[in-house]
Amino acid sequence: MSIASKLRNFVLSCHCGKVRLTCDMESDLSQSGRCNCSSCFKTRMWVHPVSNINSLKLTTPESNLAVYHYGAKCTGHYFCKSxxxxxxxxxxxxxSPAFAYVSINCIEGLTQQEFSAxxxxxxxxxxxxxxxxxxFTNHL
Structure with a gap:
């Protein structure tokens, strides 16, 4: 089986719907992770790497987004302004090569049961x- 056949295009959206995007990731989302750094801990981020950074496409205006940088300012954290x-x-x-990670919790169309798996x-x-x-991981 080729790598491309293991990929799936996912649609993600924020809570209010003003930010939507699509990206390619592994169909089983098996590379997801949780981190205990200060940012991920405070925001409870649960992320998955985007398989091809060029597949990450906003489908809503970029002006609906804000970005936050901290520390070494090598990573932008993009969030809905609303x-x-x-x-x-x-x-x-x-x-290192450029990277992108999306918030698993923003994926559309998955049930609570599918998220839990x-x-x-x-x-x-x-x-x-x-x-x-x-x-320590129970709090993450």
């Missing part, structure tokens, strides 16, 4: 070690 829903993160660290891994962003799980 309802505050964080939709995605996009960035590039020196020496999505596997996820933890990342210890608080200690800049995304390859290991943090010591």
């Amino acid at each position: 309802c505050g829903t964080q939709m995605y993160m996009r960035g590039e660290y020196p020496g 999505i596997p996820f891994a933890f990342a210890n962003g608080l200690e800049d070690n995304s390859n290991e799980s943090p010591k």
Whole structure:
């Protein structure tokens, strides 16, 4: 099976509907994750990487979005100006390829049961070690 056949185009939207986007991700969403860094912890982000960064397309006006940068300012956190829903993160660290992650909770058309079946891994962003799980995870 080719990589392309494992991808699915997802539609995502914020709470009020003023921000909508589409992107390609693995159809089973098996690369989703939760992180304990200060930003993800406070916003309760649950993310999945976009398979092809060029597939991330806004279908509503970009003027409906605001962006927040902090720390090294390598990552933009994009959210709806009206309802505050964080939709995605996009960035590039020196020496690494550009990346984008979307908020799993913004995917349209999934039932609560389907959301509960999505596997996820933890990342210890608080200690800049995304390859290991943090010591405490129940609160994430």
